[in-house]
Amino acid sequence: MAPRHQPARQPAPRARRRSPRLVAVLSAAAVALSGGLVAGGVLAPASAATTTGWADWEPLDGGPGSWSTSVAPLAGGFPGSQMSSDSRGGGVAVISGATTWLSAGTPVGQRYGSSRDEQYLNLRPRVDSSTGASTTTYTFDRPTPASGWTFVLGDIDADQVQVSATGADGRLLTATELGYQGGFNYCAPGLAGKPSCTGVTTDVPSWDSTTRTLTGNAAAIDTSGSAGWFEPSAPVSTLTLTFTRRAGFPVYQTWFAALARDVSGVVSDVTPGAEGPLKGATLTLLGPAGETLATSFSGPDGSYSFEGFTATDGYQVELDAPDGSIATSPVRLPADLSTTDASAVDFTVRDIIPAAVSGTVRDSDGLPLGGVTVTVDGPGGPQTVVTLSDGSYLVDSVPVGDHVVTVTAPDGYTALTPPLTFTVPPDSQTPVTDQDFVLQAAPEVSLSGAVTASGTAVPGALVTATGPGGATLQTLTALDGGYSFGDLAPGAWSVTVDPPAGYVVLGAGTREETVGGTDVTDVDFALAALGAVSGQVTDEAGTPLAGVDLRVDGPEGPGTLTTDASGAYALDELAPGTYTVSVVPPEGYTVAGPESVTVTVTAAGEVYADQSFVLAAVPTPEPTTTEPTAPPTAGPTTEPSGGPGDPGTGAPTTAPGALPPGGTGTGGDGGRLPTTGSDPAAPLAVAALLLVVGVGTLAVRRRGAAGR
Structure with a gap:
């Protein structure tokens, strides 16, 4: 029955847990190991299950x-x-x-x-x-x-x-x-x-x-x-x-x-007179990229299996027939595990009938090339085969006559060996060997560089390369900050970096490069981490103050911030540069302490927290009471006199230059009295006003008395 596959490479043993479903399958396999052996020591096939x-x-x-x-x-x-x-x-x-x-x-x-x-x-x-x-x-x-x-x-x-x-x-x-x-x-x-x-x-x-x-x-x-x-x-x-x-x-x-699902099949011998299962054929499971994943061998009943492989499409099973046999089916068959097990990947072989033609296909470094098409053309028409993983090919039943062997170079290769010719003589059973070809890989030109911030690698940065004809390639920087684009067409390429969150480009974010016959290296970009500054505005008691304006002066010019309900402010995503934050006290407040803070953000992206301000309330002045002042007097402070000099005039009894009582009244200047230095019209006007007010008041009182 079908023997288990052998992994292509054996990793170092390590303890590995399995899901309950996988444990069940492995337990079944253990039963097969302990009691499912058939004649010849070959394992019976395990039941297929996802x-x-x-x-x-x-x-x-x-x-x-x-x-x-x-x-x-x-x-x-x-x-x-x-x-x-x-x-x-x-x-x-x-x-x-x-x-x-x-x-x-x-x-x-x-x-x-x-x-x-x-x-x-x-x-x-x-x-x-x-x-x-x-x-x-x-x-x-x-x-x-x-x-x-x-x-x-x-x-x-x-x-x-x-x-x-x-x-x-x-x-x-x-x-x-x-x-x-x-x-x-x-x-x-x-x-x-x-x-x-x-x-x-x-x-x-x-x-x-x-x-x-x-x-x-x-x-x-x-x-x-x-x-x-x-x-x-x-x-x-x-x-x-x-x-x-x-x-x-x-x-x-x-x-x-x-x-995970399983691949299985049967290898059969179709040689006339010897039909039946074929034991001892080597089978190799190849991954979607052509990599070797595991090997197995057909058992006495011709069956084989590969168990527990990721449920996807693109697998291939390659047959290497035993010596003296050749495949009559394709030597590579597809295996699709995307929806179910691939349980009928079957091959047929027969005995080799001389004369046979064989050879290898290798690259210029001597490494074997599998999957390359080789054609032998001669009497009876062309016969086409595909090389195995070791680069070998074999065509038997080549008739008598002249033949030409050609190789079809796959993409990315050119043939260094010209077509080969050979002749099969009549009645010859001697194999024709060493029909070998060498292919050379076309040069692959790459463009590479690194993205760093303050000398530290920045993984996950998006790098885009745009080349001839608008061809666009994208990749992300690796753990070491490096990136690479391979197999580039010659010509002008534009390379741009898109910094990840929290970074900004320092210098040019796009570089123009010319791709020729050699690799282009050191297409590097420098980033800077973004910084931040934050703090709180409170009063002297520590109570947060909401709605307070702050002025920010930085490389991009001035701006403003306003504190939130908790008195906090924050300024994120700051590019390198010097920033000054100044508090603008609202009406009724003054700054108690520094009115501004200045911070410098470098390419390291510093984060400045607790850049806080304290405001003090301006004291309200106490109300003041003004004592009333006495009204001004309406005229001279001396009482008027009715003396003989000017009876009833209200003039002072004595004035500079006035005559004494009984005088003649002429005065020393020829009869004109000297003035006191003020205009006599003002006191006369005041006196007249008082007289009018007095008369009016008296009239009102009399009317009031008459009405009672």
């Missing part, structure tokens, strides 16, 4: 700002990966899944089963601010399959996650290729098999395909169970998650899982 593998994580290494770990392959054919993150500490860990899990009742659980007791990863932002996003990157050992696996982001509430991935060719995958499947709440009431958390069915994150961002509830409130899941539809080389705090102190969770 299995699920959830991610196993190594313990975290490093510390806050620099975490790393590795993730084991999820299933056969799925690559392992290395993770790095600049998340802050506190709650960051690989979690066992014993208290929080994705139940079988969730959308992802309906497809991949429950994740109970399966590991997941808790991470946080780099710092607890809107500009302190953390960047987490998974770098796979080789591109992932194009389907059959998922990643889930959980506890998305008071935060948001931008999802970016690069494909096998280094380009940035589209939102469609990321394969967002929807949001759900794994704590929702009534959900079968859920953990003991309490959530709301409608509390699910929203997905913006334009920015590839998964955002929690609109109020940015800390809740439970909000999650979203993805099934990529293209191979993934790197996966980057940029996690940003919106409020509070959030964490987010990450799960990985894959479906």
